[in-house]
Amino acid sequence: xxxxxxxxxxxxxxxxxxxxxxxxxxxxxxxxxxxxxxxxxxxxxxxxxxxxxxxxxxxxxxxxxxxxxxxxxxxxxxxxxxxxxxxxxxxxxxxxxxxxxxxxxxxxxxxxxxxxxxxxxxxxxxxxxxxxxxxxxxxxxxxxxxxxxxxxxxxxxxxxxxxxxxxxxxxxxxxxxxxxxxxxxxxxxxxxxxxxxxxxxxxxxxxxxxxxxxxxxxxxxxxxxxxxxxxxxxxxxxxxxxxxxxxxxxxxxxxxxxxxxxxxxxxxxxxxxxxxxxxxxxxxxxxxxxxxxxxxxxxxxxxxxxxxxxxxxxxxxxxxxxxxxxxxxxxxxxxxxxxxxxxxxxxxxxxxxxxxxxxxxxxxxxxxxxxxxxxxxxxxxxxx
Ligand code: ADP
Numbered sequence: 001x002x003x004x005x006x007x008x009x010x011x012x013x014x015x016x017x018x019x020x021x022x023x024x025x026x027x028x029x030x031x032x033x034x035x036x037x038x039x040x041x042x043x044x045x046x047x048x049x050x051x052x053x054x055x056x057x058x059x060x061x062x063x064x065x066x067x068x069x070x071x072x073x074x075x076x077x078x079x080x081x082x083x084x085x086x087x088x089x090x091x092x093x094x095x096x097x098x099x100x101x102x103x104x105x106x107x108x109x110x111x112x113x114x115x116x117x118x119x120x121x122x123x124x125x126x127x128x129x130x131x132x133x134x135x136x137x138x139x140x141x142x143x144x145x146x147x148x149x150x151x152x153x154x155x156x157x158x159x160x161x162x163x164x165x166x167x168x169x170x171x172x173x174x175x176x177x178x179x180x181x182x183x184x185x186x187x188x189x190x191x192x193x194x195x196x197x198x199x200x201x202x203x204x205x206x207x208x209x210x211x212x213x214x215x216x217x218x219x220x221x222x223x224x225x226x227x228x229x230x231x232x233x234x235x236x237x238x239x240x241x242x243x244x245x246x247x248x249x250x251x252x253x254x255x256x257x258x259x260x261x262x263x264x265x266x267x268x269x270x271x272x273x274x275x276x277x278x279x280x281x282x283x284x285x286x287x288x289x290x291x292x293x294x295x296x297x298x299x300x301x302x303x304x305x306x307x308x309x310x311x312x313x314x315x316x317x318x319x320x321x322x323x324x325x326x327x328x329x330x331x332x333x334x335x336x337x338x339x340x341x342x343x344x345x346x347x348x349x350x351x352x353x354x355x356x357x358x359x360x361x362x363x364x365x366x367x368x369x370x371x372x373x374x375x376x377x378x379x380x381x382x383x384x
Contacts (some may be wrong), residue, residue: 126265154191167340244276
């Protein structure tokens with residue numbers, strides 16, 4: 001068997017190359033996940049690889065095969081690649097789940113454990129149509145592009161729009177009771193819409209909503225996340241209360257427009273969240289103005305709503321609730337949403353006065369805020 005100048009056989013080089021094949025859903029190398037059953041390279045340089053998929057009919061089999069072929073073809077000396085796909089046995093899947101969930105396959109909601117380092121933001125609004133979902137996905141995309149590991153839960157059961165805004169058409173993959181969320185623009189995303197027949201109206205009552213959210217948070221495998229964003233339904237309904245119970249450490253972001261009437265309902269949404277013991281981190285005003293060709297700002301929906309909500313919430317809650325930013329009306333923001341490509345990904349720099357620039361700036365601020373360690377286990381024990 002020929003060796004390279006580091007003394008490695010072609011087979012060893014092939015294994016190293018396969019470390020670079022990342023499972024698209026689990027976002028870890030297939031070699032770590034027990035998905036590489038075998039790799040052989042004969043004297044003529046012909047490679048035969050056997051890959052174990054998590055489930056039969058895995059929708060991403062084509063992607064994985066292509067990635068294996070590409071990585072191996074790049075190894076000098078390998079002349080051909082033959083990929084054989086098989087499916088994990090129940091025992092192998094069990095091993096994988098243990099690997100992912102940790103010893104004992106811990107169940108429950110990972111983000112509500114005291115030692116969780118994931119920052120959870122629940123995005124709330126008083127009423128629909130103020131741009132809450134648009135803001136959520138753009139903040140998520142801006143954080144993901146800056147290198148954070150980001151997940152989004154679309155909990156807006158009556159108006160789920162997150163998959164469309166992120167251009168996701170793929171369905172989640174089920175590995176037994178574990179659900180693997182589709183990934184778009186680096187964001188792991190799960191939506192109630194992915195579990196429903198298209199365009200069927202949802203007429204769920206409170207307890208069902210609570211169960212659905214609990215199942216999302218328990219069964220969906222997000223892996224280690226830096227930030228989880230939840231797109232809440234508008235108003236002060238059952239889901240907000242469920243979030244309070246299921247994710248007590250979630251912080252609330254309130255989205256409102258400059259309009260006085262919108263500000264009133266937004267304030268109520270913020271106050272309810274606080275009754276569940278959650279912190280309101282700040283207010284985001286959306287649709288604040290429209291830049292006219294002559295450079296003037298036209299205030300289509302009036303002005304001051306964001307500042308009013310911030311001030312009133314601050315006095316009700318007894319701590320500062322800052323206005324984190326004001327986002328203008330911007331055709332590109334709407335177009336990005338329609339195209340499934342958040343505008344923050346197509347505008348390269350933080351630009352003042354554009355919706356994308358302002359959203360990036362807000363995302364940077366939220367990502368930078370120090371994570372409070374109060375009450376968190378640091379995993380250290382006193383010596384001796
Ligand atoms: P919500 O989640 O509050 O119901 P959406 O995010 O679905 O609201 O936004 C409602 C509509 O307004 C969408 O068509 C969206 O593209 C558009 N939109 C939201 N914010 C802006 C903005 N700043 N400029 C232009 N269009 C916007």
